[in-house]
Structure formats: structure tokens, C-alpha cells
Amino acid sequence: MDIPMINPRATQMDAEVLSNKRLGSYHHIVLAVNELAGYARPGNFVAISVGGPGSAMVLRRAFAIYRASMRADGIGIMELVVAPHGNGSRWLADRAPGEKVNIVAPLGTAFGIPTEPVRAMLVGGGYGSAPLFALAETLKSRGCRVDMVLGASTAAKIYAPLEGKRSVNSMTITTDDGTAGIQGRVSDVIPGLIELNQTEIIYSCGPMAMLSAITDIANRYGTMHQCSVEESMACGIGVCMTCVLPVEGSDGIVRMVRTCIEGPVMDGSKVTWNKSREVPEGVWGK
Numbered sequence: 001m002d003i004p005m006i007n008p009r010a011t012q013m014d015a016e017v018l019s020n021k022r023l024g025s026y027h028h029i030v031l032a033v034n035e036l037a038g039y040a041r042p043g044n045f046v047a048i049s050v051g052g053p054g055s056a057m058v059l060r061r062a063f064a065i066y067r068a069s070m071r072a073d074g075i076g077i078m079e080l081v082v083a084p085h086g087n088g089s090r091w092l093a094d095r096a097p098g099e100k101v102n103i104v105a106p107l108g109t110a111f112g113i114p115t116e117p118v119r120a121m122l123v124g125g126g127y128g129s130a131p132l133f134a135l136a137e138t139l140k141s142r143g144c145r146v147d148m149v150l151g152a153s154t155a156a157k158i159y160a161p162l163e164g165k166r167s168v169n170s171m172t173i174t175t176d177d178g179t180a181g182i183q184g185r186v187s188d189v190i191p192g193l194i195e196l197n198q199t200e201i202i203y204s205c206g207p208m209a210m211l212s213a214i215t216d217i218a219n220r221y222g223t224m225h226q227c228s229v230e231e232s233m234a235c236g237i238g239v240c241m242t243c244v245l246p247v248e249g250s251d252g253i254v255r256m257v258r259t260c261i262e263g264p265v266m267d268g269s270k271v272t273w274n275k276s277r278e279v280p281e282g283v284w285g286k
Ligand SMILES: Cc1cc2nc3c(=O)[nH]c(=O)nc-3n(C[C@H](O)[C@H](O)[C@H](O)COP(=O)(O)OP(=O)(O)OC[C@H]3O[C@@H](n4cnc5c(N)ncnc54)[C@H](O)[C@@H]3O)c2cc1C
Pocket: 045, 059, 060, 061, 062, 063, 064, 065, 081, 082, 083, 084, 085, 086, 087, 088, 089, 090, 127, 130, 229, 230, 231, 232, 233, 234, 242, 264
């Protein structure tokens, strides 16, 4: 069995904040990251040191890379979408242009890109839509059909920038309270869209309950499902085992695997989705 390793391109650096804009419930933050921008793939994440020197927040916080690109002026940039809620994410959302943050990136696995054009559905929950827009652009450039479904509790928590909407064939929005799009959950509309668009693969990112529900639908329709899981992370680099999930390997054995190294992008049909944090029966070693 191969031993999974940290993303070989991962680099630690002080990145300057180029801009920080509030958009609905989120902050869109742009960092200057030099050539590192060329290494990041849709699905990778960044681990950011929060709180500044002497802070008691010793653990880095994980954020999906929304987009990484080279600007026309030759500066490599990395964009993030941050939902401020706890002390670490609030600290990050408060950073002003010119300040620096210490990052380790790119980390984790990326979404697999098909070699042939396919009919893809991208499903994002809340800020989970962030890594899907760069993925949509990549898929479109390969000739794929891209249907996007975004869901959130309320309109302000839908992250859908205008340029992102342009890179998809169709966009469906759901909100729990009906303040935008269709009232309900993404799982209410996905079956109809799979049938309408003859979807061959689903890519998803969002809360674990949403990913679990999408896996059930994908299994029912025999559709491939790559999801970016969001398990709590402490180190982000494979050392602490905080982020483990029960996942079936190619040998059929279910093991607890580190989602910061073998994820966050995983085959949804291989994950044992369970609400409790307990190691399920039948997992290797239990
Ligand atoms: C792969 C990935 C991608 C993500 N992408 C985004 C994104 O694009 N945008 C966004 O806003 N958020 C994202 N998140 C969520 C984000 O990492 C958390 O919201 C953030 O860690 C919150 O930090 P906080 O200090 O604000 O919250 P708090 O709740 O105060 O702190 C959470 C932190 O506590 C630590 N922790 C939690 N559980 C444990 C444990 N069992 N043992 C040890 N330490 C623990 C972790 O370091 C965790 O980051 C992502 C998370 C993951 C795993």
C-alpha cells in the first residue's frame, strides 16, 4: 500500500494581503503568493496561521483556495472566501491590505478532471461554492457541460460572483428560507437536474450532511461523485489524526484516513458517512 504524503508542492510563506472586501456574509481576500499560484489546483486548500505573534491560537485554520492565478502584472495571487464566525476566521477577515499572513499551501488533493468532455454538476453549500468556480472554468475549457447548484440557509450566504455565473451552463439556487431561488435544499433539486441534464459526474463541496445526502442521490443514479469533505483539522499536514474519516480503500477495507492528506477531495461512494464522531464497526484496527 502506498503511504500517502503531504502535497509535494506545499510551501510556507508570508503572503501580503492585497485586498479584503466584504461580500454578503463573506470576505473575499486576495493574497500575493508569487509562483505558488501556479501550483494550486481546484480542490486544494491553504492552512493559515491566525492571531499574530504570541497568539494562543496555535493551530492553523484551513480554507479552500477559491482561485489561484497570475495577474497581468506578473503577481501570483490566491483568492479566499472567508466566513467569519470563530476567533481565527474573524481575525483573518479583519486583515487590512498591506498586512501579511503566514500560509502553507497548496495542501490536500484536487478535483479529478476528466480527459474527455463530460456532463458535470457542481454543488456548493454556503462558502463551499468557493473552490467550484475555478473548477467550472477548468471543466468548461475541456469542453464539459457545467450545471451548478448552490444552496445556503439564506440569500446572504450564497456565494455566487457575477463572473462565476458566466462560467456555467445553468445555475440553480436554493435557500432554506426562500429568500433567493427555490425554497428548500440542494438535495431537493439534484435528482430532477441529473435527469434533465443527463449528469455523468457530480463535484461537491459543503457541509458533511449535504455531502452525505448527495452521495445517496449519486449512488441511486449511478453517477460518480467527487466531494471535498470538511472534517475539523488541527495541523492540516498529516501529523495529528484530527481529520480522519472512515473510507474504503481499493482493497475493499475501510480505514480511518487523514482527510488533510488523502482529501479533502474524495470519492463520496467510498466514505462511511456517520453523524457521530465514533469509529464505526468493521473499520480496520477496531
Ligand atoms: C478543507 C477545508 C476547507 C475549508 N474552507 C473554508 C473556506 O473556504 N471558507 C471558510 O470560511 N471556512 C472554510 N473552512 C472552515 C474553516 O477551517 C473553519 O471555519 C475555521 O477553522 C474556523 O476557525 P475559527 O477559529 O474561526 O473557529 P473556531 O471554531 O474557534 O476554531 C476552530 C478550530 O479549532 C480547531 N479544532 C477543531 N476541532 C478540533 C479537535 N477535535 N481537535 C483539535 N483542534 C480542533 C481547529 O484548528 C479548527 O480550525 C474549511 C475547512 C476545511 C477543513
